[in-house]
Amino acid sequence: MSSEQQIERFMVDLKRLEVQARDGPSDPNALAKWRILNRLHDRNETMYYKVLIANIEEYAPIVYTPTVGLVCQNYSGLFRRPRGMYFSAEDRGEMMSMVYNWPAGQVDMIVVTDGSRILGLGDLGVQGIGIAIGKLDLYVAAAGINPQRVLPVMIDVGTNNEKLLKNPLYLGLQQHRLDGDEYIAVIDEFMEAVFTRWPNVIVQFEDFQSKWAFKLLQRYRNAHRMFNDDVQGTAGVAIAGLLGAVRAQGRPMIDFPKQKIVVAGAGSAGIGVVNAARKTMARMLGNTEHAFDSAKSQFWVVDANGLITDERENIDPDALPFARNTNEAGRQGLREGSSLVEVVRQVRPDVLLGLSGVGGLFSKEVLEALKGSTSAKPAIFAMSNPTKNAECTPEEAFSIVGDNIIFASGSPFRDVDLGNGQIGHSNQGNNMYLFPGIGLGTLLSGSRIISDGMLQAAAEHLAAYITEDEVLKGMIFPPISKIRDITKEVEAAVVKEAVEEDLAEGYRDIDARELQKICQNEEEVLEYVENSMWSPEYPTLVYKRG
Numbered sequence: 302m303s304s305e306q307q308i309e310r311f312m313v314d315l316k317r318l319e320v321q322a323r324d325g326p327s328d329p330n331a332l333a334k335w336r337i338l339n340r341l342h343d344r345n346e347t348m349y350y351k352v353l354i355a356n357i358e359e360y361a362p363i364v365y366t367p368t369v370g371l372v373c374q375n376y377s378g379l380f381r382r383p384r385g386m387y388f389s390a391e392d393r394g395e396m397m398s399m400v401y402n403w404p405a406g407q408v409d410m411i412v413v414t415d416g417s418r419i420l421g422l423g424d425l426g427v428q429g430i431g432i433a434i435g436k437l438d439l440y441v442a443a444a445g446i447n448p449q450r451v452l453p454v455m456i457d458v459g460t461n462n463e464k465l466l467k468n469p470l471y472l473g474l475q476q477h478r479l480d481g482d483e484y485i486a487v488i489d490e491f492m493e494a495v496f497t498r499w500p501n502v503i504v505q506f507e508d509f510q511s512k513w514a515f516k517l518l519q520r521y522r523n524a525h526r527m528f529n530d531d532v533q534g535t536a537g538v539a540i541a542g543l544l545g546a547v548r549a550q551g552r553p554m555i556d557f558p559k560q561k562i563v564v565a566g567a568g569s570a571g572i573g574v575v576n577a578a579r580k581t582m583a584r585m586l587g588n589t590e591h592a593f594d595s596a597k598s599q600f601w602v603v604d605a606n607g608l609i610t611d612e613r614e615n616i617d618p619d620a621l622p623f624a625r626n627t628n629e630a631g632r633q634g635l636r637e638g639s640s641l642v643e644v645v646r647q648v649r650p651d652v653l654l655g656l657s658g659v660g661g662l663f664s665k666e667v668l669e670a671l672k673g674s675t676s677a678k679p680a681i682f683a684m685s686n687p688t689k690n691a692e693c694t695p696e697e698a699f700s701i702v703g704d705n706i707i708f709a710s711g712s713p714f715r716d717v718d719l720g721n722g723q724i725g726h727s728n729q730g731n732n733m734y735l736f737p738g739i740g741l742g743t744l745l746s747g748s749r750i751i752s753d754g755m756l757q758a759a760a761e762h763l764a765a766y767i768t769e770d771e772v773l774k775g776m777i778f779p780p781i782s783k784i785r786d787i788t789k790e791v792e793a794a795v796v797k798e799a800v801e802e803d804l805a806e807g808y809r810d811i812d813a814r815e816l817q818k819i820c821q822n823e824e825e826v827l828e829y830v831e832n833s834m835w836s837p838e839y840p841t842l843v844y845k846r847g
């Protein structure tokens with residue numbers, strides 16, 4: 302059969318589940334579709350990626366957020382064939398030999414998780430491997446990395462999820478998580494093993510609980526080609542969205558440092574965003590120490606215990622720089638632990654951003670309070686995943702706060718019909734717009750590390766991708782159907798920045814000097830990136846003569 306016929310046969314099977322079920326996020330057949338796609342992935346990789354790339358808008362919500370969350374929750378039952386590598390705490394001392402047993406000669410991209418904070422679903426132990434697989438699917442579909450060169454990894458140090466520990470079908474170690482030095486020793490051994498066999502590999506850390514996310518990032522980022530997607534990828538996407546929201550208000554981007562931003566959630570994602578947003582503001586204000594210091598007063602961070610102030614006991618050191626001064630908070634009618642609704646009421650923010658993992662946190666009361674925003678067009682970012690964990694839905698946001706808002710969410714929602722021919726745009730603000738470009742851009746530049754400048758360049762290119770016209774209509778992120786094109790731009794920006802910072806050592810037969818030459822011309826960088834992209838084509842088996 303021709304590949305078109307094969308795909309047609311496959312699609313008939315897949316589409317039979319689509320009777321009354323075209324609504325991706327709440328699709329009752331999502332899990333069944335995932336199973337059909339997963340079996341195709343096992344049987345015929347080329348065809349799987351052909352289907353995924355050609356229908357990315359429809360099937361990203363199946364292989365990625367939100368369905369991948371459901372898949373992880375049920376992984377022990379859904380598991381049929383292994384994909385990726387599992388390193389357990391019991392493999393200590395053996396990881397190097399295990400890595401040398403991996404059949405592929407070259408691995409370019411690893412996504413690793415320890416399953417401790419999967420989306421907003423908490424500790425799913427070894428079942429979190431689904432997230433690493435889903436992220437790498439996007440690497441192949443969006444960044445055009447060769448699927449033979451990717452490796453999903455699960456580091457199984459146990460789980461603190463009591464339900465899983467009691468489940469006889471649970472596939473992981475039936476013990477509580479290792480902690481402290483024992484935990485670090487396992488991750489260190491894994492890092493040493495993979496970088497010994499594949500010195501040029503890039504390791505993306507994914508869905509590690511915040512407690513370890515920052516520590517591991519600091520531990521490895523200056524010596525290894527690694528990044529944490531939840532901290533750094535999310536920060537970049539949020540910055541692009543925040544700058545879009547400023548433009549949507551009809552103001553120049555340079556007004557960003559005047560925005561008042563309330564953030565609900567002080568974990569790896571929330572703190573990653575406020576850190577990066579503060580740096581962006583400081584840069585816009587002249588990059589002085591004073592600018593950096595004063596930029597922090599634009600943020601009000603609220604966690605499970607309410608507003609964080611300097612009165613907070615045992616404050617997390619990563620959140621400390623953003624603790625509000627108690628006296629100053631008092632003058633605003635706020636105090637340590639003020640509730641989210643109180644904070645929104647008193648601050649009247651331009652932006653309300655949720656990375657709390659708590660579905661429905663932006664309640665009617667909170668959204669009502671946001672009506673008092675001093676902004677002409679307040680922005681609501683309900684970024685927690687999967688769908689059920691979103692802080693609010695676009696319907697709630699538009700119906701309560703009004704038509705004149707910007708809305709973005711981590712998982713996909715449909716646009717809202719506002720009546721009289723108007724559409725309320727539901728943007729998907731998800732790190733998927735950046736991580737593939739950051740990873741592959743780093744690979745193609747041969748940079749030894751992933752610098753703040755490279756991450757910043759990626760975010761700025763995403764921000765610039767949206768046109769003025771689109772922004773004024775309320776679109777701050779592009780549709781996912783454009784992800785391959787966006788990723789190409791992001792990759793090119795990352796390569797160029799690595800060259801500018803003198804970090805690029807080249808890739809394969811392109812050495813540092815040649816790369817420098819390529820980077821002098823915008824078209825040539827894009828061409829370099831494009832030529833390195835893998836596309837799903839069957840290899841030729843029979844060559845015809847003549």
Ligand SMILES: NC(=O)c1ccc[n+]([C@@H]2O[C@H](COP(=O)([O-])OP(=O)(O)OC[C@H]3O[C@@H](n4cnc5c(N)ncnc54)[C@H](O)[C@@H]3O)[C@@H](O)[C@H]2O)c1
Nearest residue numbers: 420421511566567568569570604605657658686711731732
């Ligand atoms: N859209 C994206 O691209 C993206 C990227 C990364 C993470 N996320 C999502 O962000 C969420 C958080 O991730 P994380 O790693 O920071 O998790 P985390 O568990 O480390 O942090 C959650 C934070 O929310 C706070 N919180 C809990 N209940 C709260 C409440 N009632 N009010 C205010 N704050 C509350 C907690 O105190 C904590 O600070 C997850 O749902 C994840 O899926 C989305």
Ligand SMILES: O=C(O)C[C@H](O)C(=O)O
Nearest residue numbers: 366420508531686731732
């Ligand atoms: O996986 C996603 O969809 C985004 C993000 O990395 C998350 O942890 O929620």
Ligand SMILES: [Mg+2]
Nearest residue numbers: 420507508531
């Ligand atoms: Mg994540």
